Amino acid sequence: MSRLQRSLILFLLAFLFICGILFYPSLTEQWRVTVKAVDRVEVVQEAFRHAWKGYKAFAWGHDELKPISKTHGEWFGLGLTLIDALDTMWILGLKDEFAEARKWVETELSFSKNVDVNLFESTIRILGGLLSTYHLTGDTLFLDKAKDIGFRLMPAFKTPSKIPYSDVNIGKGTAHPPRWTTDSTVAEVTSIQLEFRELSRLTQDPQYQNAVEEVTRQVHRLEGKRDGLVPMFINTNSGKFTRRGAFTLGARADSYYEYLLKQWLQGGKKETELLEDYLQAIEGVKKNLLRQTSPSKLTFVGELSNGHLNPKMDHLVCFLPGTLALGAHNGLPADHMDLALQLMETCHQMYAQMETGLSPEIAHFNLQSNNGRDIDVKPADRHNLLRPETIESLFYMYRFTKDSKYRDWGWDILQSFNKYTRVPSGGYTSISNVRDPVYPSPRDKMESFFLGETLKYLFLLFSDDNELISLDKYVFNTEAHPLPIWPSTS
Ligand code: DMJ
Numbered sequence: 001m002s003r004l005q006r007s008l009i010l011f012l013l014a015f016l017f018i019c020g021i022l023f024y025p026s027l028t029e030q031w032r033v034t035v036k037a038v039d040r041v042e043v044v045q046e047a048f049r050h051a052w053k054g055y056k057a058f059a060w061g062h063d064e065l066k067p068i069s070k071t072h073g074e075w076f077g078l079g080l081t082l083i084d085a086l087d088t089m090w091i092l093g094l095k096d097e098f099a100e101a102r103k104w105v106e107t108e109l110s111f112s113k114n115v116d117v118n119l120f121e122s123t124i125r126i127l128g129g130l131l132s133t134y135h136l137t138g139d140t141l142f143l144d145k146a147k148d149i150g151f152r153l154m155p156a157f158k159t160p161s162k163i164p165y166s167d168v169n170i171g172k173g174t175a176h177p178p179r180w181t182t183d184s185t186v187a188e189v190t191s192i193q194l195e196f197r198e199l200s201r202l203t204q205d206p207q208y209q210n211a212v213e214e215v216t217r218q219v220h221r222l223e224g225k226r227d228g229l230v231p232m233f234i235n236t237n238s239g240k241f242t243r244r245g246a247f248t249l250g251a252r253a254d255s256y257y258e259y260l261l262k263q264w265l266q267g268g269k270k271e272t273e274l275l276e277d278y279l280q281a282i283e284g285v286k287k288n289l290l291r292q293t294s295p296s297k298l299t300f301v302g303e304l305s306n307g308h309l310n311p312k313m314d315h316l317v318c319f320l321p322g323t324l325a326l327g328a329h330n331g332l333p334a335d336h337m338d339l340a341l342q343l344m345e346t347c348h349q350m351y352a353q354m355e356t357g358l359s360p361e362i363a364h365f366n367l368q369s370n371n372g373r374d375i376d377v378k379p380a381d382r383h384n385l386l387r388p389e390t391i392e393s394l395f396y397m398y399r400f401t402k403d404s405k406y407r408d409w410g411w412d413i414l415q416s417f418n419k420y421t422r423v424p425s426g427g428y429t430s431i432s433n434v435r436d437p438v439y440p441s442p443r444d445k446m447e448s449f450f451l452g453e454t455l456k457y458l459f460l461l462f463s464d465d466n467e468l469i470s471l472d473k474y475v476f477n478t479e480a481h482p483l484p485i486w487p488s489t490s
Pocket of ligand 1: 255316387388389449453478479480
């Protein structure tokens with residue numbers, strides 16, 4: 001080799017070395033970011049497959065998987081998990097799994113059964129799931145099934161007040177309240193509207209829309225609200241609120257607020273009474289229920305009981321940051337977004353401060369300046385049911401802000417689910433103690449909303465495709481089933 005050749009080779013090597021130093025960090029960063037984004041989506045798909053593996057092996061066609069005892073639990077006997085998961089499989093691109101589930105719906109699913117179902121739960125999970133799967137796939141099998149269950153649920157509205165009963169026998173066509181009361185839950189009777197209104201639009205049969213809008217009309221003008229906040233119970237005979245004086249954004253009232261905003265969006269922002277009720281309620285939250293913890297000033301939504309503020313918040317309330325952000329995205333006051341940002345931080349802390357990284361069902365907040373911890377958990381509230389609300393809100397917050405911290409928070413939750421709730425033989429289980437990372441006490445139950453909602457929102461949170469269920473074209477029902485925003489001619 002000549003001296004010239006040697007010099008050329010040395011020069012080339014030096015050049016490559018300098019290029020490496022200059023560009024390596026940004027190349028690796030780019031590569032890392034791309035791989036990270038892809039990986040997270042794939043980890044969700046893998047989690048779904050793992051959950052499905054358990055459901056398929058031990059609970060196929062039944063309502064819920066009991067992954068530890070390797071058997072199933074029955075609630076309505078209608079394949080609840082399978083139906084709740086249909087559109088998730090479609091959105092996650094799990095074609096084989098979707099095809100086998102579709103086959104079951106076609107050949108096995110029958111609503112002609114002498115069985116009592118809860119009106120609200122079967123509307124949001126079954127009717128909602130079938131309608132959204134119909135919209136995503138265009139497959140009329142799902143529309144036919146939706147019509148069938150929708151029609152069978154209608155006897156619930158035959159009450160003296162037209163406020164529906166909680167339970168319907170879908171085989172006999174009879175309905176009744178729970179054995180111990182003639183009250184229905186306010187959230188339940190006011191969170192079936194998106195689904196029944198959509199069923200009327202698709203079938204051109206107004207009976208469904210008329211029935212649920214009668215409920216909305218009555219609740220709109222009822223006495224007993226406090227600054228737009230509603231009590232938790234309503235009587236099916238009198239049509240009036242009962243057990244007044246207690247107000248929460250958690251269990252029994254939560255999705256009333258969610259559906260005010262979402263019906264307004266579904267109908268193309270024309271139904272001003274819905275918007276007015278929603279805006280008034282958010283003002284009511286600010287005036288009556290908002291507090292900040294000590295020492296970290298976390299904002300939370302407490303509960304009011306006969307004028308007394310109880311500083312506790314259900315995990316269920318963590319739907320609220322997402323709903324507030326959705327409203328702000330649609331032109332509602334900017335301070336709704338400010339509140340969403342603060343509440344999102346609190347919901348994140350409800351996970352981050354627990355030893356397992358998983359939120360308890362209910363958090364108690366500290367208001368005393370001399371006490372050290374912001375969040376306390378009572379022994380009876382330490383369970384985690386694999387609920388979706390925080391991840392749901394993270395999804396909205398990421399879509400609207402593009403702040404990657406929301407993805408990172410969701411990623412941490414997914415990793416905790418994988419660490420503490422994953423059952424090796426297939427499936428995930430709810431746990432009884434989020435404060436014990438050594439033995440979180442598995443409860444042996446995978447709720448259908450883990451597949452219907454939690455994993456779906458995780459996937460959408462990590463997906464870079466903003467058009468995948470665009471929030472300008474769809475509203476999610478309270479079980480994460482996307483329904484179309486009506487075209488302006490509807
Ligand atoms: C789901 O059935 C729905 O999200 C409902 O609105 C509240 N409870 C569960 C999930 O936590």
